[in-house]
Amino acid sequence: MEGAGTVRALSDYDALLVKLEAAQETEVVELALAAARERLGMDASYITTIDSRIQTIHALVGDPDTVSRYQGTVFPVEQTYCMRMLGGEIPSAVPDTRAEPAISELPVTAEFHAYVGVPVKLSNGSVHGTLCCVSRETRPGIGPDEVRFMQVLADIVGARVDRVHGDIARLTARLRPS
Structure with missing residues (x-):
């Protein structure tokens, strides 16, 4: 009897740890x-994940209207700035999206006129997603300094995601029946 209670307590504790780690990742993001x-x-900054077909906005900070319209939104990758940035079709800093041929015709360009985006990479080199900012107005001054700042933030987020994934993997291994 005592052993079953201990196993249950450990499982509850492990579940609590997973929730705590996820909350800490959310706070860092x-x-x-x-x-x-x-x-x-x-006007807004956001974190995405991208696969071969879709981009998902997982977290977004901005004005309430932008957050309510875009939080959790899924887009086909061909309609995104981020996929083009990752593919090298556009630079990480685009001061005027309407003047950038690779994205000037995208529907999102009608609303957002400046973009800065960088990859969020994990320690194994894989791309977890992107960290991006957009503005409804052009931003002629954005360039390499802003990209470097964003990359530092993306590296911090990537390290945090790595840690959470590692913690979850260790907990999962401990909970697997032997």
Whole structure:
């Protein structure tokens, strides 16, 4: 009897640890997004994941209208700035999206006129997603300094995601029947 209670307590404890780690990841992401938006003076900042077909906005900081319209949104990759940035079709900093041939015709360009995006990479070199900022106005001054700042934030987010994934993998291994 005592052994069963101990196993249950460990399982509850492990589940609590997983929730705590996820909350800590969320906190790091939200701080990074707020820092990016404030430092770059953009209307919104966001974190995405991307696969071969879709891009999902997982976290977004911005004005309430933008957050309510785009939080959790899924887009076909061919309609995104991020996939083009990852593919090298556009630079990480686009001061005027309407003047960039590779994205000027995208529907999102009608609303957002400046973009800064960088990959969020994991320690194994894989791309987890992107960290991005957009503005409804052009931003002629954005360039390499803003990209470097964003990359530092993306590296912090990537390291945090790595840690959470590692913690979850260790907990999962401990919980597997022998």
